[in-house]
Amino acid sequence: MSVAKRIIPCLDVNDGRVVKGVNFVELKDAGDPVEIAKKYNEEGADELTFLDITASSDNRGLLFDIVEKVAKQIFIPLTVGGGVRSCEDIRNLLNAGADKVGINTSAILNPDLIAESTSRFGSQAIVVAIDAKKVDDHWEVFTHGGRNTTGINAVSWAKKMAKLGAGELLITSMDRDGTKKGFDNELMKLISDVVEVPIIASGGVGILQHFVDGVIDGEADAVLAASIFHYGEFTIQEAKQYMAKNNIEVRL
């Protein structure tokens, strides 16, 4: 008996609406955020992640509306990320009803934000998202959807973020994202081995076996996916049943 491996569907938010698209193009309205959140909750999602991809900062406030609405009706943990820059941003999201806030680029620009925010809101509230790409024989942290490298080694960065207080790490392989070839489990395992905190594997799920591989080979504590659920290829319940059949503890 131990803590279940989590399945987390990720929803993209653009200008206050949940959207789905392929590689951020051809965004289509995917419907009412509360309805989608409800559906995932009923299917057994262990948490929900909202990623704000709104380009214009004028429309960022619309995200709060979604978080507030969802938090009033869905009682599982909500993580919200995208464009978070300051403790003020974090506080606003927590006040709107988020349980955890994801920080990505800002952690690179200002690592002190992690120490400051975790001491203020608690480690449980801060998820550091790391976008990594393989360069020669190692992985580097990238920003802007994998376009810009930082030259930072992803494994040392993960260690540093955990040390500064991050309660959890969301690791996305930019090589695998959108490919449906499965998580980069070599990277997941390298990071999982050197940090005490849970890691969430992301990027590349195409079939249900990939969830199993992420947990067994990648040693991930949670697995995150977007398109596989949005397009109705598989339900969360199917993913969980499949994992359970493969002797992985899940909440059914």
Place this chain on the structure above:
Amino acid sequence: MIAIIDYGIGNLRSVHNAVSFISPKTKSIVTSDPDVVDNADRVIFPGQGAMPDCILQLEKRGLKESVIEAAKQKPFLGICLGLQMLFEKSEEGNVSGFGLLPGTVKRFQLNKNERIKIPHMGWNKVHLSNPHPMWNKIDSDSRFYFVHSFYAEVTNKSLEMATSSHGEKFTCAIAKDNIFAVQFHPEKSSELGLQLLKNFISWNI
């Protein structure tokens, strides 16, 4: 009226949202006003963050006495850090808690036999150790959502209402008279969590 204690840390909105959702007619107030706590029929003491900060913030707001008084008399639900605060002392910052329950708050230890992550985060099984009205319609070994690095080691096992396991077995629910406290988050544990909160609203001590 239910007072939800606000000492300035963490997301208390979710507890308020959950209570409003299951019982729209029940008045619940997120408050840091000692008078509101004194006048409440029931008190929920949720907690996130670290115990030393919690004590500091309670004292700063003049809330500590009211919370302790409530825990001695009224139906009182402690959640997460709200459970840990009831004990005598904590390894976290080596501070004293309210001392209403016998035991110490300890940190999970990494061990060689079973690989664990700290914080203990996610849905784990809650094994009921003793019957209690708060367990109404909740089966043993159901999963609830946890997120914590510390747990309370209760010395009087008759107070233990449930256990869970993370590398080692630990107490995750305790009860004494008007107090019921859980280490997991009912407000984030979907249907069964809401059931527990319903049970609290109708619990007659």
